[in-house]
Amino acid sequence: MSEATRSTPPLLALVVDDEPEIRRFLRTGLEMRGFRVVEAQTAREAIELAVMRAPDLVVLDLGLPDADGASVLTELRSWSKVPVIVLSVRSSEAEKVALLEAGADDYIVKPFGMAELLARAGVVLRRVATRAAPAPVLRVGGLTLDLAQRIVSRDGVVLTLSPKQFALLRALAAHHGLVLTHRQLMRELWPHDPDEDVQYLRILMKKLRNRIEPDPARPVYVVTELAVGYRLRTQEQFDAAGYAMAMP
Incomplete structure (x- = not known):
């Protein structure tokens, strides 16, 4: 181990949840x-520790005894860009959309697996580290996306995408591993008509999946967050979901 490696401190995670287990x-x-x-078990403790300790990652439960966790997110986003992964037993799509658009980096519904949480944490931390365009070549399972050359292939076979299909995939790649809401994608793809009917986005997604997915009816690369938006999985998320074993 080099001197530089030894001198790099481990990342600090702030866990905010009122349940000790x-x-x-x-x-x-x-x-x-x-x-x-x-650890913090109240909203007040969470804000105090965020100020005093400057964590690299916040894992935030919404059901806190003194305030809703959403208020912690709002407070954090008023002065910090720290990655925040929200945990909750609530599965309301409207709430997920509101939290993502209020600045949450990701949202996981309880119960959840540790592999899934760690995979998503890795994604948001890499996103903060780069804060730039996605890597010029992305690989997930058999799917390869070369942004510089505008080439998409699956299992070594080059796929033909329309300009709009490629633009959708590129937008998802720019937030590789994270959820993009319908509204965010509409603004990206139709900047002059961001309030266009979301059905246009769904049709475009169906056409894209027909091109890139081994089985478009059961997508493994671009997955749906029901009534919220879409996510282009990372390799870690792909593996955590168990699809690597299922693919030939």
Whole structure:
């Protein structure tokens, strides 16, 4: 191990949840991945620790005893760009959309697996580290996207995409691994008519999946967040979902 590697401190995760069992579960998984962990069980403690400790990642439950976790997100976003992954037993699509557009980097509904959480945490942390265009070549399973050359292939076979289909895939690649809401994608693809009927986006997505997915009826690369939006999986998320074993 080099001197530079030894001098790099581990990342600090702030876990905000009022249930001790959940905090222990999260601490164990995050520490096994190399994080340092601090815990808060109230909204007030969360804000205080965020100010005092400047965490690299916040895992935020919504059901806190003194305030809704959404208020913590709003407060954090007023002065910080720290990645925030929201946890909740609530599965309302409207709430997911509101939180993502309020600045949450991702949203996971309880119960969840540690592999899924760690995969999503890795995505948001890499996103913060780059804060730039996506890598010129992205690979997920058998899908390869070469942004510089505008070439998309699956299992070595080059696929033909329309300009609009490629633009949709490129927009998802720019937020590789994260959820993009319908509204965010509409603004990206139809900047002059962002309030166009979302059905146009669904039709475009269906055409894109017909091109890139092994089975468009059961997509494994671009997955739907029901009534919220879409996510282009990373390789880690692909593996965590168990699809690597199923693919030939």
